[in-house]
Amino acid sequence: MCGIAGLIHRGKSSNVGEELQKMLQALKHRGPDSTGYALYANNDGQNFIMRFKVGENVGEGSTSVNEDENVYNERKKLVNKRLSELGATVVKEEKLTPYSYRYEIKYDKDLMEFSKAIESIESVEILSIGKSLELIKDLGDATTVSERYGLNKVQGTHGIGHARMATESGVDIKSAHPFWGYPFADVSVVHNGQLTNYWNNRRVLENKGMRFMSECDSELIAVFLAEKMRDGATLEEGMKQSLTGLDGVFTYFVATKDSLGMAKDTMAAKPLVLYESDDLVAMGSEEIAIRSILPQEIDTYDPFDGEVKVWQI
Amino acid sequence: MANLKTTAKKTKAQSMGLHTEVLTGKTQQKFFNPDEAENFFYWGTHNVDFNKRTELDVMDMDCRQANNKIDELMSEGYGTIVIKNPQGKHSLGVGILNKLNLIFEGSLGYFGVGSIDGPIVTVNGRVGWSCAENMMAGKVVIEKNAGSCFGAAIRGGDLICKGSVGARTGIDQKGGSIIVGGDAGAFTGFMMQRGRIVILGDVGINLGDSMYDGTIYVGGKIGSFGSDAVESPMTKNDIEWLTRKLKVAEIGSNVDLSKMTKVVAGKKLWNYDALEPTERKGAI
Numbered sequence: 305m306c307g308i309a310g311l312i313h314r315g316k317s318s319n320v321g322e323e324l325q326k327m328l329q330a331l332k333h334r335g336p337d338s339t340g341y342a343l344y345a346n347n348d349g350q351n352f353i354m355r356f357k358v359g360e361n362v363g364e365g366s367t368s369v370n371e372d373e374n375v376y377n378e379r380k381k382l383v384n385k386r387l388s389e390l391g392a393t394v395v396k397e398e399k400l401t402p403y404s405y406r407y408e409i410k411y412d413k414d415l416m417e418f419s420k421a422i423e424s425i426e427s428v429e430i431l432s433i434g435k436s437l438e439l440i441k442d443l444g445d446a447t448t449v450s451e452r453y454g455l456n457k458v459q460g461t462h463g464i465g466h467a468r469m470a471t472e473s474g475v476d477i478k479s480a481h482p483f484w485g486y487p488f489a490d491v492s493v494v495h496n497g498q499l500t501n502y503w504n505n506r507r508v509l510e511n512k513g514m515r516f517m518s519e520c521d522s523e524l525i526a527v528f529l530a531e532k533m534r535d536g537a538t539l540e541e542g543m544k545q546s547l548t549g550l551d552g553v554f555t556y557f558v559a560t561k562d563s564l565g566m567a568k569d570t571m572a573a574k575p576l577v578l579y580e581s582d583d584l585v586a587m588g589s590e591e592i593a594i595r596s597i598l599p600q601e602i603d604t605y606d607p608f609d610g611e612v613k614v615w616q617i
Numbered sequence: 618m619a620n621l622k623t624t625a626k627k628t629k630a631q632s633m634g635l636h637t638e639v640l641t642g643k644t645q646q647k648f649f650n651p652d653e654a655e656n657f658f659y660w661g662t663h664n665v666d667f668n669k670r671t672e673l674d675v676m677d678m679d680c681r682q683a684n685n686k687i688d689e690l691m692s693e694g695y696g697t698i699v700i701k702n703p704q705g706k707h708s709l710g711v712g713i714l715n716k717l718n719l720i721f722e723g724s725l726g727y728f729g730v731g732s733i734d735g736p737i738v739t740v741n742g743r744v745g746w747s748c749a750e751n752m753m754a755g756k757v758v759i760e761k762n763a764g765s766c767f768g769a770a771i772r773g774g775d776l777i778c779k780g781s782v783g784a785r786t787g788i789d790q791k792g793g794s795i796i797v798g799g800d801a802g803a804f805t806g807f808m809m810q811r812g813r814i815v816i817l818g819d820v821g822i823n824l825g826d827s828m829y830d831g832t833i834y835v836g837g838k839i840g841s842f843g844s845d846a847v848e849s850p851m852t853k854n855d856i857e858w859l860t861r862k863l864k865v866a867e868i869g870s871n872v873d874l875s876k877m878t879k880v881v882a883g884k885k886l887w888n889y890d891a892l893e894p895t896e897r898k899g900a901i
Contacts, residue, residue, distance in 0.1 A: 570822070572765060572784035572802050575746055591705030591726055591745055599704065601723055604743050605762040606783040609803040609821050 306496045307331025309588040310557045312462035312564040321458030327593040328446035328465045335467035338480035339449040340441030342492035345460040351408045355431040359403035360476050361443045367474035373402045382425045416487035434490030441480040461617045462564050464557040466494040473520040483526035490561040495522035497554035497574045543567045543612045565614035572609035579604045585615050662715035665696035676702035749776050768795040777866045787814045798868040806833045817869050825880045833880040847883040
């Protein structure tokens, strides 16, 4: 059992960081192990934002191996060296925790080759690349992660988030959601459920050059959609194909720079409550997530089995 | 102690090894007698006066605090309780075993008014998954939409949703009526065993999948029939029952009941043909 939440403001920006934090905190009982945010912030859109980690959070119930901070620093130096070799210019560099960084970079070449080069460094994982996407995930509940990364002031148009109860893989950042839709800028996915044809799909997708960073079944959704879009499908087309291409039970959200979508498996085995108005769409695993930002009486509903919906900002 | 003896004549099911003994004589089972209703008293119930009304704001309460407060108000004789600001909280109004007029001004989360036996409940908003699960008796009216597993395993009473409901409505239903004014999702009536489900709108795929018994009426389109669910002709009795129930539910006054689709169990899955009438009853 995990909790997922998402919202999209249509035609305006809002404090999406704080709103998503409230929604995810309301779902804490569904998943206390880790929390993740994919926030689409009001950045200037000139440069890529790359969030990456050079190690794991080894506290708070982590299953990861403890490493010295000097090891992290050495890996970070290697990242800088690799960026220089790739022709990328680091405009701004922020150290967020001993193991994670946010870089603003100038780069105009292929993102897949770029990502492969960076992630060839041991234990380095790119959490996200995008011009508006800010993907943050770490161990702890929504409030803990929000305070650790200063998310309560992030202004933006939309976002998705996840409160994880680890079932299929370890308690660590690499298995936490959201997953970046590698190698597409600004694509992220969160998922509630279990996928039963993970390994079959993974083998096929890896043979087609796609990359997996974890053994978390949910990562498959991001890779599945990315591969469809790489082959020319629109986001909505890819999501519809996922209803038959993915086996198991799932409700998932996917977000891009200017859109937010949801898909529910054909058995409707995982919950989702949805509120939709002209200027705001909010959804979550339980109504209490929506109520945390909309306490007034509103009309909500459950999308039906096999339903796919996409909204634009 | 029950008297167990081997049957002299073997049925087909018994010859297949499914049954080797029959139960005869008196058992310890007690049955409810309507004539003795006044003497039938649950522990933890209260005598309440419908004319004694109060309001309860649960905005700052968790579900346990709210339910304890409802119980406290019933013990003081309040028979009409209006709950303000339920805010989608889970498990509100569960386990009420006496008559009560309970009104929620807002929406409920999961397992709202579950395991109730007798109260009349009105929810002005929406309800989450598994509303009224295991309801024994009473009437529950939802003014807006409901989530999945609406009325799961209910034994009796009337459960009404004026909006649309999610998947697996009436799963494992054992009695009572579920009436939905809008659409319903997949697997409606999944493994239902008794009772009736009425969907005035469309239903999703696998309607009545693996149902043992009971009846489902659908006013709109059917995504697909589930395993062993079959269409059956509408009878005069069906229309009379629907007319009466929809009037109670205060919905569907403009629906042409004769054009509804009636769905029942084909009774092929559970080897019904091999069973004696008494055994069929025991199978449900």
